[in-house]
Amino acid sequence: MTTKIFNVAIVGCGIGRSHMTQGYLNNEDRFRVVAVCDLDPVRLDAVADEFGIARRTTRFDDLLAMDDLDVIDICTPPAIHYGQIMASLAAGKHVICEKPLVGTLREIDAVMAAEKVAGKLLMPIFQYRYGNSVQKAKAIIDAGIAGRPYVGTAETYWQRLPEYYAVPWRGKWATELGGVLMTHAIHLHDMLSYLMSPPAAIFGRIATRVHDIEVEDCASATLELQSGALASLTATLGAREEISRLHLAFENVTFESSHGPYNPGEDPWRIVPRDAETAARIDALLDGWTPVPPRFAGQVRDFYDALTGEAPLPVTTADARAALELIAGFYHSHRTRQEVRFPIDTGHPTYEGWIPVPQPTSNA
Ligand SMILES: NC(=O)c1ccc[n+]([C@@H]2O[C@H](COP(=O)([O-])OP(=O)(O)OC[C@H]3O[C@@H](n4cnc5c(N)ncnc54)[C@H](O)[C@@H]3O)[C@@H](O)[C@H]2O)c1
Structure with missing residues (x-):
């Protein structure tokens, strides 16, 4: 009580x-x-x-x-x-x-x-960490049943219409601090880290293809995770059908999230065990499962x-730091066309920020 x-x-x-x-x-x-x-x-x-x-x-x-x-x-x-x-x-x-x-x-x-x-x-x-299925997946992974992580994908296919950018702080580096990576895909990318481990390195590309805004509205990256697994991230604000989808292959279990764009942690997920023994271990673990309230x-x-x-x-400040580090690394990799390795600490060019500095125009 x-x-x-x-x-x-x-x-x-x-x-x-x-x-x-x-x-x-x-x-x-x-x-x-x-x-x-x-x-x-x-x-x-x-x-x-x-x-x-x-x-x-x-x-x-x-x-x-x-x-x-x-x-x-x-x-x-x-x-x-x-x-x-x-x-x-x-x-x-x-x-x-x-x-x-x-x-x-x-x-x-x-x-x-x-x-x-x-x-x-x-x-x-x-x-987005809340909801029955994402918490069941977390329990299966934490219990050691899923085994070693191999690969994962995180797809944030959302749609924002031009009216969305009528709110003055949106779409601008100084006030939104970033685009689809900062405001939208941050959730699914956090879920990937939560379930498969945070990233160790990234090659990232961003583009502004959907809206007339300063910040990116499309992004794609390939990651090496701290667990050794590989992952790919794709995000856009120009999807005609909105979905959020995580697809995670572990040694003994493959997980595919539900596709609800704003509640991908909820049922039903596809949880596919490699054999009957793994299925029985999952059943035993989830027997008497107490439902987890969704979202907030x-x-x-x-x-x-x-x-x-x-x-x-x-959720801790360290989790929020990892999410921002991923985005900082994403931008830096795009701008330098190089791999960025984590962590990002003092001395790294993005430690003080990632907002692009306008270049002075030359009269020459
Ligand atoms: N977790 C999620 O799923 C989720 C969804 C939407 C927005 N957000 C985040 O929530 C934040 C707000 O987004 P939003 O969509 O609600 O924006 P919004 O513009 O609709 O609302 C923000 C409100 O804050 C008020 N405000 C601005 N400066 C203020 C100040 N100094 N003191 C008091 N009030 C002030 C504005 O008047 C406005 O009403 C952003 O950081 C956004 O990324 C999170």
């Missing part, structure tokens, strides 16, 4: 509204959203009225001064995250933050240091267990 209920403020009423409907309303015995914040007063009032939240503000700093607030849930555009995370930790708040966590590897290292000083928890959002419902529930000390954080 849960007892302590944590008070939450949501900042940013776009995807922040989904954190409310999927995350907090499914965990009402664990969290209470007591405040909302958005620069846009119309959007703020609409969400606050819909969920009957009395405390509403257009000034983020007001949240920092609320003594009864335990958690600040940051759902603002990407380039805003770093400042709001650092201020929240300094004010003694626990933090949840949307992807991408921050805009450079230097910033994420500063966030990791601030987390330690504050002694508070920071959970980056990677809600599952991740927010597990955050509670971390706050109360019953379980480790389900």
Whole structure:
């Protein structure tokens, strides 16, 4: 039985509204959203009225001064995250933050240091890790039943229409920090790392072929993973049929995810064992399986267990760092036409950022 209920403020009423409907309303015995914040007063009032939240503000700093607030849930555009995370930790708040966590590897290292000083928890959002099938696959792999990983593919075939880019922060390096890799495929690429191990090296190519935007909307790469497995990534925002698909070949089991673009962790996955003995081991492991809530419902529930000390954080800043490292390496490989090996640390050309620097035009 849960007892302590944590008070939450949501900042940013776009995807922040989904954190409310999927995350907090499914965990009402664990969290209470007591405040909302958005620069846009119309959007703020609409969400606050819909969920009957009395405390509403257009000034983020007001949240920092609320003594009864335990958690600040940051759902603002990407380039805003770093400042709001650092201020929240300094004010003694626990933090949840949307992807991408921050805009450079230097910033994420500063966030990791601030987390330690504050002694508070920071959970980056990677809600695609939640859902029954992805968690069953994780359990089979972690139990050693799947055996050695061989190869994997991650396909993010999504569609965005021109109207999507009417929102001013989207499509621009300075405010979106990247394109399909940063904003969309980041989820499936995190799932691949989660199930098969993080990347050790990448050859990547990007292109802007679908929209009239600064950032990439198509990408493809070949990876060597830390486990020794090989993987390929493909992503576009120009697909006529939207799917997300992971296809993972291990020694004893092949997994193919469901194709729902925004919930590929949910049933049904194809889980194909090599023989009857492997099938029996999987059946025994999954006998009496407790369903895992999908997306934000599952991740927010597990955050509670971390706050109360019953379980480790389900997604960590290190996971968010790995996701950003992959993207930094992707861009650097494309620009240099070279393989990039991980980790990316101080001294690497992308450690301070990956936003292209405009070249001065020559009059000569
Ligand atoms: N996990 C997911 O599946 C998922 C889905 C969509 C978006 N996102 C991420 O969530 C973040 C927000 O995306 P969105 O689509 O909701 O964007 P959005 O533009 O629809 O909403 C962002 C809101 O933040 C508000 N805002 C901006 N600056 C602010 C500030 N300084 N203080 C308070 N409010 C401020 C804006 O007024 C706006 O209402 C992005 O980082 C995006 O990548 C994640």
